[in-house]
Amino acid sequence: ALATPDRPLVLFLDDLQWADPVSLEVMKSLVMDTEDSSFLFIGSYRENEVSKTHLLGKALIDIEKNKTVITKIKVGDLKKEYTNSLVSEILQMSPHSSQPLAEVIHRKTSGNVLFVLQFIRSLFDEGLLRFSFSTKRWQWDTATIESKNIADNAVDLMSQKISRLPKEIQTVLKMIACLGSSIDESTLRLIAGHENAGKVNSDGSTGHAIFYEYDDLVGSLELSVNAGLLDCISTKYKFAHDQIQSAAYNLIPENERGLWHLQIGNKIWTSKGAEQEKVLFMAVVQLNLGTMFIKEKEQKIELARLNLRSGESAISSVSYPLAASYLKAGIKLLDEKCWKEHYDLTLKLYECYAEAEYCNGKFEDMEKALDQIFAHAKCCGDQRRAYFLRIWALGAQEKMKKAIDVGLNMLAELGEPFPTTEISKEMILEDFSKTKQLLEGKTDTDLLELNTLNDDVKIDTMRALIILSFFANLTKQKIVFFLVFRAMQISLSHGICKESANCFASYGSLLSGSFDDFNGAYRFGKLSIRLLEKLQVKEFSHRIISTVYGLINSWVEHHHASLNPLKAAYQNGIRYGDIQWAFTSIQQYCIHRYQCGNDLASVEEDLRKYGKLMTEFKQATVLKYCLPYRQAILNLMGLSSNPLQLTGDAMNQENLLNSALERKNINLVFVIFSQCSVVTYMFGDYDVASEMADKAQYIVDRSNSPTYAVCSHTFYYGLITLLLARKTKDKRWEGLAKNAIEKMKNWTKFAPSNCEQKLHLMEAEYAYFLGEYEIAERLYDSAIEKAGINGFIQEQALAFERAGMFYFEKGNVSKASQYYGKAHNSYLTWGAKGKADHLLRNCPF
Numbered sequence: 145a146l147a148t149p150d151r152p153l154v155l156f157l158d159d160l161q162w163a164d165p166v167s168l169e170v171m172k173s174l175v176m177d178t179e180d181s182s183f184l185f186i187g188s189y190r191e192n193e194v195s196k197t198h199l200l201g202k203a204l205i206d207i208e209k210n211k212t213v214i215t216k217i218k219v220g221d222l223k224k225e226y227t228n229s230l231v232s233e234i235l236q237m238s239p240h241s242s243q244p245l246a247e248v249i250h251r252k253t254s255g256n257v258l259f260v261l262q263f264i265r266s267l268f269d270e271g272l273l274r275f276s277f278s279t280k281r282w283q284w285d286t287a288t289i290e291s292k293n294i295a296d297n298a299v300d301l302m303s304q305k306i307s308r309l310p311k312e313i314q315t316v317l318k319m320i321a322c323l324g325s326s327i328d329e330s331t332l333r334l335i336a337g338h339e340n341a342g343k344v345n346s347d348g349s350t351g352h353a354i355f356y357e358y359d360d361l362v363g364s365l366e367l368s369v370n371a372g373l374l375d376c377i378s379t380k381y382k383f384a385h386d387q388i389q390s391a392a393y394n395l396i397p398e399n400e401r402g403l404w405h406l407q408i409g410n411k412i413w414t415s416k417g418a419e420q421e422k423v424l425f426m427a428v429v430q431l432n433l434g435t436m437f438i439k440e441k442e443q444k445i446e447l448a449r450l451n452l453r454s455g456e457s458a459i460s461s462v463s464y465p466l467a468a469s470y471l472k473a474g475i476k477l478l479d480e481k482c483w484k485e486h487y488d489l490t491l492k493l494y495e496c497y498a499e500a501e502y503c504n505g506k507f508e509d510m511e512k513a514l515d516q517i518f519a520h521a522k523c524c525g526d527q528r529r530a531y532f533l534r535i536w537a538l539g540a541q542e543k544m545k546k547a548i549d550v551g552l553n554m555l556a557e558l559g560e561p562f563p564t565t566e567i568s569k570e571m572i573l574e575d576f577s578k579t580k581q582l583l584e585g586k587t588d589t590d591l592l593e594l595n596t597l598n599d600d601v602k603i604d605t606m607r608a609l610i611i612l613s614f615f616a617n618l619t620k621q622k623i624v625f626f627l628v629f630r631a632m633q634i635s636l637s638h639g640i641c642k643e644s645a646n647c648f649a650s651y652g653s654l655l656s657g658s659f660d661d662f663n664g665a666y667r668f669g670k671l672s673i674r675l676l677e678k679l680q681v682k683e684f685s686h687r688i689i690s691t692v693y694g695l696i697n698s699w700v701e702h703h704h705a706s707l708n709p710l711k712a713a714y715q716n717g718i719r720y721g722d723i724q725w726a727f728t729s730i731q732q733y734c735i736h737r738y739q740c741g742n743d744l745a746s747v748e749e750d751l752r753k754y755g756k757l758m759t760e761f762k763q764a765t766v767l768k769y770c771l772p773y774r775q776a777i778l779n780l781m782g783l784s785s786n787p788l789q790l791t792g793d794a795m796n797q798e799n800l801l802n803s804a805l806e807r808k809n810i811n812l813v814f815v816i817f818s819q820c821s822v823v824t825y826m827f828g829d830y831d832v833a834s835e836m837a838d839k840a841q842y843i844v845d846r847s848n849s850p851t852y853a854v855c856s857h858t859f860y861y862g863l864i865t866l867l868l869a870r871k872t873k874d875k876r877w878e879g880l881a882k883n884a885i886e887k888m889k890n891w892t893k894f895a896p897s898n899c900e901q902k903l904h905l906m907e908a909e910y911a912y913f914l915g916e917y918e919i920a921e922r923l924y925d926s927a928i929e930k931a932g933i934n935g936f937i938q939e940q941a942l943a944f945e946r947a948g949m950f951y952f953e954k955g956n957v958s959k960a961s962q963y964y965g966k967a968h969n970s971y972l973t974w975g976a977k978g979k980a981d982h983l984l985r986n987c988p989f
Contacts (some may be wrong), residue, residue, distance in 0.1 A: 147183035160200050161385050162325070165465035167640035168203045176210045178754055189844055190386075191218070193730065204671030210756065217254040221255035229259060235282050241293040245273075248289050259388055262301055265372060267292075302391030309371065315354050315394065316821025320392035322404050322430070326382035334415045334423065354407060385497065412448075421457075428454045432473045439477070445486055448477040448493065455496050459721055464503040473495035483520040491517065495529050503723050507537050524557055525550040528604050532611060536724055537748075539615045542765050542807055546621065551612040557604045560630060567622040575629045578657075579651075581638040582785075588671055589935040591648075592678060597639035597795040606631055607644035610687075611881040613650050614724075618765065618811055622847075627656055648672035649691035657851065662894040663697045671697040683720040686713035686729055694732035698852040700896040702739050704935060706734060727766040729755045730863060733775055739856055743936040744975030748777045753792075768804070768812055771795040779823045782978025787827045790820055818857040825864050826942075826979055828986060834868055834877075834932070837861045841880075852898075856892055858884050859939075865944075866909040885910060905943045913952055920950060941970030957989050 147153035157163075157171070175185050194200050208214060211907050222230065228246035232239045253259035267273035272818030273284045306314055319335065338360035344559035368374040373388050374381045383389040396404055408558040409430030412423050421608060428450050440443050448951050451474030458467035459781050474493045482490040500514035509532065529552045538547035552562055563571065597603060607630040616624035633645040655661040669692040676688050689917025690713045693706040710733035734754065736849070737747045751774040775794035784792040797816065800873045804812040817840035824833035830966070840857055862884030869877035884905050892899040908923035924947035931940035948963035971980035 149182050152182040152184070154184045154186065156186045158188050159189045159325070160384070161193045161198070161600050165199060165749045168199055169465060170759075172203055172206060172867065174758075175207055176212055176760075179404065180714055184920065187446070188219075189279060219665055222250075222257060222260065223255060224250050227253075227255050227260060230257075231264070231283065234264060237282060239697065241281075244286065244288075245284055250303050252289070253294070256384060256695055258299060266305065269942065292696075292989065299387055299391045299394055301396055302385075302388050305371075306388075306392055306395060309367075312356065313364045313367055314359070314392075316356065317368060317392040318396050318404065319354055320381070320383070321389045322408055322433075323426075324395075325389055326380055328381075329379035332361055332365075332381075333358060334412045344967075345802065350463065354404065354472075355411060370817070375381050402434040402437050403433075406437050409434060419525075424450070424454055424457065428470065428473075432470075434479060435473075435856060444477045444479075445489070448474040448486075448487060450474075451477070452489065452493050452496065455493075455500065455965060455976075459500055461495065462718060462721060464500050464721070468500040468504055468506075468509075470498060471500055487522065489696070491526060495533075496779065498533050499721070502533050502540075503721055503761070504538050505540075505760070507541060507762070510537060525600065525604070525972070528607075532607065535608075535611055535615075539618075540724055540763050540765055542613045542768070542803075542809070544619045544765070545808065547615050548612055548621065551608055551615075552623075554772060555605065555608050555612075558601055558610075560605050560607065562623065562626055562630075566627070572622065572625045573624055577631045579632050579636075582633060586636075588667070590676075591640075591671060592642075592675060594635065595639040596643070597635070597641040599638065602634055602638050603641050603643070606641055606647065609634075610646045610650065611777045611802065614728075616651075617650075619809055624926075625658075640675065642676075642679050642684050645672045645675040645679065645681070645684065645688050646691065648675060649688045649696070653695040656696055657854075658697045660890065662891075665696050666700045682720075686720070686722060687725050688718075689713040690725060690729040690732060694729070694736075695851055698736075698855075698898060699891065700894050702895075703736060703852065705739070706736050710736060722761060723761055724766065727754070727758050727761070727763045731766050731770055735853070738773055738777060739852060741935065741939065742854070744777050744781050746975075748774060748781065750758070751777070765809075765857060768800065768809075769815060771800060772815045776819040776823050780976040782976075783979060784978070787982070788824050788829050789980055790816065790823065810843055810847060814840050814857075815853065817843070818853065818860075821864065822860055827982055830864065830871075832865055833860075833912075835863050837864050855888075855899065855902075859906065862888065862906040863909060863942075866913055872960055881906075881910060881913075893933040897934045901927050901936060901939050901943065902935060904930060905939070905946065908943075908950075909946065917954065921947075924950060937970055937974045938976070941967050941974060941976070944970055949988075960989065 155174070160168075160171075161456040163171070171185070174183075189200060196202070196205065199876035204214065212231065215729055224247065226252040228239055228243050231237075231246040231249060232242040234243060235245075249260055249263055253263050264273065264935055267284065267289065272289055275281075275283065276283050309317075323331065335355060337355065349822070365374060365376070368375050369381070371382055375384050383392075393401075407431075409427050412430065413420070413427040415423075424852070428447075431447050431450065435444070435447065438447065451470045455467045455471035455474065456562040458464070471493055475497060476770075478486070478493070494513045494516050498510045498517070500853045501507070501510040501513065514530045514534055518527055521527045523529070527581070531550065533549050535547045535554075538544070555562065589972060597606070609627050613627040613631070614623050616627060623705060628647065628650045631643070632651050635641075635644040635647055648668045649672035652672065654665075655666035655668065672688045672692060676685055682744065689709050693713070694708040697706055710729050713729035714726050714733060717723070717729055731754070732748060734751045738744075751770050754771050755767055755774065758764075758770070771794050771809070772790055775790040775792055775797075778792050778794060786792075790800075791795050797820070801813065803809075803815050804816065805907035821833050821840060824830075824836060835858070837860065841861055843858065844854055862881055865877045865881040865884065868874065869881055885903070888903045888906060893901045903922045904927035908920045908927055911920035911923055924943060927943040928940055928947065931937070931943055944963050948960045948967055950960075951957075951963060952960035964983065968980050968983050971977075971983065
């Protein structure tokens with residue numbers, strides 16, 4: 145981290161009222177995504193220029209809604225004594241000697257700092273304030289100064305000053321003001337020279353040129369520096385104050401400003417030697433400000449094309465607000481005949497604009513653009529990108545059923561209909577058998593060397609199948625089997641494409657989660673990555689990595705090994721604008737960290753930080769999967785008023801559960817019940833723990849559950865049922881416990897580093913239940929040892945605790961005390977202070 149307690153960081157940004165959308169998003173991200181007291185952000189802006197509808201005003205409202213504390217300090221005018229201090233400092237006089245002059249200046253300027261500085265400068269320039277070398281003192285005429293007129297505001301004052309300069313200097317300052325607050329040498333060379341320079345007045349007639357040769361430009365800039373209007377830093381000229389820029393810009397008649405921007409934009413775009421891709425944004429910004437003066441239709445179409453290029457470039461740079469602004473400007477340049485006369489350009493502009501607004505989370509604006517595409521597209525093929533965006537947007541808004549329905553309709557149009565009747569287990573097994581027959585006898589090499597799929601319709605079909613399987617898997621709908629199997633069948637029968645890599649990974653996740661074929665799953669996971677490397681599709685890699693490391697590899701490899709790939713998948717998804725997959729990857733990363741026993745405070749910080757980004761991008765579906773985990777962590781850390789409920793800073797248990805049930809989001813229901821069972825078990829409410837665990841298990845038994853979360857749930861479910869079996873002697877609990885142990889035994893064969901400590905603790909509790917105390921002692925110690933070796937501190941802490949309880953109930957208080965002490969220390973090491981405190985409060989001895 146850049147900001148640490150021993151190295152705090154202060155960031156100050158001036159003139160925020162002029163900040164562009166992307167800069168404001170960066171500012172919001174910095175301010176909203178950290179609660180680190182080592183970082184302080186300070187920003188300044190002109191309050192009279194910022195309303196609630198201003199970009200900065202909206203950003204400040206968002207920040208305050210995020211419960212980020214903003215301290216506002218209004219900087220007023222200088223009092224008399226401070227005005228005198230400033231005057232005495234500037235003139236190198238004693239405060240006593242400067243006081244008469246300072247009083248006059250304060251009366252004329254009301255203490256406005258800029259007014260004071262410029263007023264002193266004007267007095268000197270006009271000879272009303274002069275230095276006498278004979279007396280070595282400053283001299284002035286108070287009466288004359290009193291009678292001197294002064295503008296009502298800083299902009300008018302500076303405009304008066306600039307208007308007294310030579311015309312060439314005025315023109316150069318106006319031109320720079322059109323470009324922004326500064327200009328560097330490379331931009332100066334772009335606008336230098338008379339070639340390709342237009343001369344226009346507000347009525348379009350020939351007039352006075354605004355461009356000069358390079359040396360003349362530099363000469364005017366240097367004179368402006370001497371006049372105190374510009375600062376020169378290396379080869380960059382910057383207005384000495386934002387009000388000077390405003391003053392220069394205001395000297396351009398309002399009805400001519402668009403013409404100035406248009407001339408400057410054309411000059412930049414057509415300058416000799418200009419690398420067009422480097423000056424594209426700069427030129428298009430200027431041209432867009434002058435669109436009202438573009439009369440020729442072809443010129444408007446050409447500018448629309450430039451806006452499309454700018455928008456696509458901004459999307460590639462993950463600058464979605466900026467992209468949307470360019471693309472929207474391009475659309476505004478089109479007329480009512482655009483779909484007929486410029487079909488390809490119009491379609492592309494609306495597609496890209498819809499994508500940008502999807503990434504911005506502005507779904508209503510996205511839908512308006514999609515409606516245009518569906519209304520005017522010439523064929524189904526031209527509607528497919530719009531279909532994909534609509535499906536992703538529906539899914540992001542938790543409208544998964546509607547997203548799947550839209551996708552199934554699209555697949556039917558593509559010639560791939562799916563059953564509309566209730567899907568039975570027999571139907572799934574039949575389609576699975578068909579897929580296995582196509583795979584029979586094929587080696588890894590055979591699969592990697594399948595023919596390339598070149599049929600556009602089949603490729604779009606593959607894309608739709610993969611997207612729909614993503615949402616069907618989230619909601620545990622049985623249609624996911626048919627979607628993945630159909631994608632496999634197309635790849636095996638017609639050839640492979642980049643979507644086939646995703647298809648192999650999804651097939652692997654079903655093999656592990658629903659058919660207990662962990663070796664087969666691992667094989668197809670590795671195959672998907674090899675196919676990805678063969679096809680060299682970096683823009684797609686995060687999807688495959690998210691599936692392989694999020695759903696498959698932990699059934700074979702150490703769970704910790706998934707962390708770095710999942711973090712990289714998130715970064716890659718963001719880089720390529722694949723928002724939903726990116727946030728799915730980071731969600732998996734955070735949850736894996738929790739399951740690995742990483743420091744709870746650090747995991748909670750990540751969940752909170754990325755949760756805010758998910759909220760910002762309106763990715764509600766992915767966000768809600770994070771909430772039960774974050775609230776469980778807060779409970780364990782002791783940061784919840786009621787540790788037995790998932791209600792607190794992260795979520796409200798009843799509200800989230802009702803929402804998940806209403807939307808039939810079964811996977812989210814499972815997560816809520818499973819995490820409820822964890823916290824109630826850890827804090828000693830075993831009756832509620834059994835109820836929650838039973839409900840979670842009900843979902844597991846009736847759906848495909850290809851995630852490591854099922855392994856964690858089975859571990860706690862086994863411990864809960866074993867404890868109740870020992871307390872109640874109820875055979876039902878014993879039967880459920882034995883089933884859980886058998887599952888864990890099977891998983892331990894494939895992933896011992898993840899499961900053996902879990903299995904040994906469950907077996908220790910079962911031996912305790914059976915009265916096999918020596919075996920129980922050995923298994924408790926083995927669970928503790930294996931958890932330490934494999935790096936699961938939370939499971940080691942739990943094993944210490946359960947062993948301590950075992951020894952206490954057997955009457956060995958001394959040994960029980962040792963194990964309880966180690967449990968307490970381990971919970972503290974994990975960061976579970978709430979649990980550690982609970983252990984001390986409820987210690988039986």
